[in-house]
Amino acid sequence: MSDGIERDGLKPGDVVVITGAGGGFGRAFSLRFASMGAKIAAWDVSEKLGEETTRLVREAGGDITFFKVDLSKREEVDAAVKGTFAKYGAPYCIINNASIYPRAPTVDMTADAFELAMRVNIMAPFLIVKAFAPKMMENKRGVIINIASGRALEGAAGGVGYASSKGAILSFTKTLAMEWAKHNIRCNSIVPGVSFTAQPLEATNPEELLERGRKSIPLGRVGFPDDMAGLAAFLVSSDAAYMTGQAIAMNGGRVMIS
Template sequence: MSSNLFSLKGKTALITGGCQGLGLEFARALASAGANVAITSRDVEKAENAALELSNQYETTISGYAVDVLDAKQIDELVKRVIDEFGSIDILINNAGVNIRKPLLDYDEKSWDLVQETNLKAPFLVSKAVAPHMIKQRYGRIINLASMLGMVGLAERSAYCSSKGGLIQLTKVMALEWAEYNITANAICPGPFATELNQVVINNPEANQFFLDHLPIKRWGKPDELAGLIIYLASEASSFMTGSSIVIDGGWTVE
């Protein structure tokens, strides 16, 4: 199989929440495959610094933008700006997310709404803004960052589990509605990865051991272990895959 099948040269990717954690790893992976990358954050300085860091490592064009992914007007302005500056958006990675851990009976409405809106409403808004451009060019790759917790439950993650389960279903609808335009939509469902978002668990010996006991591999995932999958889903190699949810979780959901 030719390595050109995985080449992203000449393609442009938009990644929400791309300045840290898995989002930054996705940006690094796509740039390594030749893609130009637009990364976002609510903090323009963080986005621009992350873009500068990557630009020093790769020969592709990488830029940072500020956007609130819960603000439809800001999203529309972002999409227009990225298209104006890059010429197209070929790959969209809905990565921005949040997790608030509380027992169900202690979960307040404000926290619930923040998790649902960030993890589920934002991918809807961003995809809705990008899709008309992809439809017009009759090409697109949409990758939604869901979670293994969209498939299995975990105590104190009621909002997170339900939002990620909803995102898996939203991905399926995107796949059905946009397939005729050569747009694929797939979800990645990571298990426990050692990112900033999970440091509170990793740093708690009891909680950390609970996670390790549920992982046949007996360790947390490393962010760069998602690089191959993100390149695959963004490239021509995955042209016949759409509506799928790919679990990469160290074996957690096997049992």
């Protein structure tokens, strides 16, 4: 760079922790980051999905280890942190991507379902970054990417726990960015719009989902996992070295943040 400023970004051999690595976005993040030379700690509650991501990444020549973890359980989060440290050491990047979306009108939503969404979607990210941060601070470099949702901005009728936890992820992101900038740890969130993965398909079918994209999204389609992976690849790169505390929407123009 002609300005002489050193800009840090993901380097081959850096470790990336990805939660929900078996899912739509998580698999695309795993494949993309592995192709950039990262070692992937793939966390998921589903052995089947996690093992499939592992197989695909290895087939493509990547370095990946699957950790089975239920993020709603603190002791399992602790075990996955320990396992990741033992296998790879401290991560350069953490992608808090896994979430659950319990669906019911607020008056019918049980306190247990609400609490579970909070545990998986916001408590686990807190526990994870808290556990890894001291080593990342020692290394004086790191990137955290939190996956939020357009529902954080618009609300979600029938998804109070999900929307509340995704709103929380945005302020969580800003807080980490403020506290950890001095350690050269950047933290941003991706705000995806409706995308073609299992999560929205819990409540609709593939054709309806694609049709919703054609009709209601300015760019004429729903999102796909590679859309999110491209943004994550930018956020972890040296091109994003001056960006922290931001929420970046990737939604075909459905909601415009400004």
